[in-house]
Amino acid sequence: MAERLQKIIAQAGLASRRAAESMILAGRVTVDGQTITELGGKFDSSSQRICVDGKPLTLAEENVYFLLNKPKGYLSTAKDERGRRTVLDLLPEVKERVYPLGRLDNNTEGLLLISNDGQLMNGLLHPRYKVDKTYVARVSPVPTENALDKLRKGIRLEDGLTAPAVVKLLTVAADTAKVEITIHEGRNRQVRRMFAAIGTDVKALKRVQFAGLTLAGVKRGAYRPLTADEINELYKIAGIERV
Ligand code: URA
Numbered sequence: 458m459a460e461r462l463q464k465i466i467a468q469a470g471l472a473s474r475r476a477a478e479s480m481i482l483a484g485r486v487t488v489d490g491q492t493i494t495e496l497g498g499k500f501d502s503s504s505q506r507i508c509v510d511g512k513p514l515t516l517a518e519e520n521v522y523f524l525l526n527k528p529k530g531y532l533s534t535a536k537d538e539r540g541r542r543t544v545l546d547l548l549p550e551v552k553e554r555v556y557p558l559g560r561l562d563n564n565t566e567g568l569l570l571i572s573n574d575g576q577l578m579n580g581l582l583h584p585r586y587k588v589d590k591t592y593v594a595r596v597s598p599v600p601t602e603n604a605l606d607k608l609r610k611g612i613r614l615e616d617g618l619t620a621p622a623v624v625k626l627l628t629v630a631a632d633t634a635k636v637e638i639t640i641h642e643g644r645n646r647q648v649r650r651m652f653a654a655i656g657t658d659v660k661a662l663k664r665v666q667f668a669g670l671t672l673a674g675v676k677r678g679a680y681r682p683l684t685a686d687e688i689n690e691l692y693k694i695a696g697i698e699r700v
Pocket residue numbers: 560561562563565645646647648649650662
């Protein structure tokens with residue numbers, strides 16, 4: 458769509474419309490290699506090459522937000538140099554340059570947020586905001602209440618003491634137990650290492666909740682967009698003013 462040059466520059470987030478006008482008048486803007494110094498012309502940013510100070514404009518992408526139910530066997534990265542499957546392979550229809558917010562191990566399943574909103578990502582991942590993450594772990598052998606208390610109080614791992622966790626024994630069948638654990642730290646393989654520290658082995662791990670969001674209605678391998686209310690709530694949790 459043809460639009461005024463100052464509007465295109467402003468939409469790319471480079472300057473206000475007024476400042477963009479000054480850039481044009483100062484001869485800093487080219488369209489398809491030709492310097493434009495008048496304000497009235499209309500151009501099409503999708504088919505014409507627009508540069509400011511010789512640098513092409515990158516048009517700001519709209520921010521998008523998805524909640525994915527990650528199956529096992531998908532890496533939580535945007536790309537893998539060895540060509541293994543990544544979580545982005547599960548969102549083939551999404552054209553924006555999205556990436557996962559944080560990580561789940563390859564063999565962990567469950568809730569993973571996917572977005573291109575770097576500001577929100579940084580806020581949510583910052584340890585200061587203590588975003589709750591709840592996991593259900595199938596562990597063996599069945600841990601004693603005493604052992605679970607150690608997780609509740611905080612347990613020493615090789616990278617230091619963990620913060621207190623909320624831990625519930627859900628079910629027991631033979632030598633295996635299902636345990637729900639809520640933590641707000643995000644250290645590498647933290648839940649697996651916490652259970653290892655009390656002498657239990659994690660046989661399966663699923664993240665069921667993140668920052669108050671759940672997997673309700675999202676089947677394994679499927680995803681859904683977040684609602685506007687959910688996005689606003691995440692912004693609040695991350696302590697960020699929405700601009
Ligand atoms: N803790 C783990 O050990 N693995 C995960 O994938 C997430 C949390």
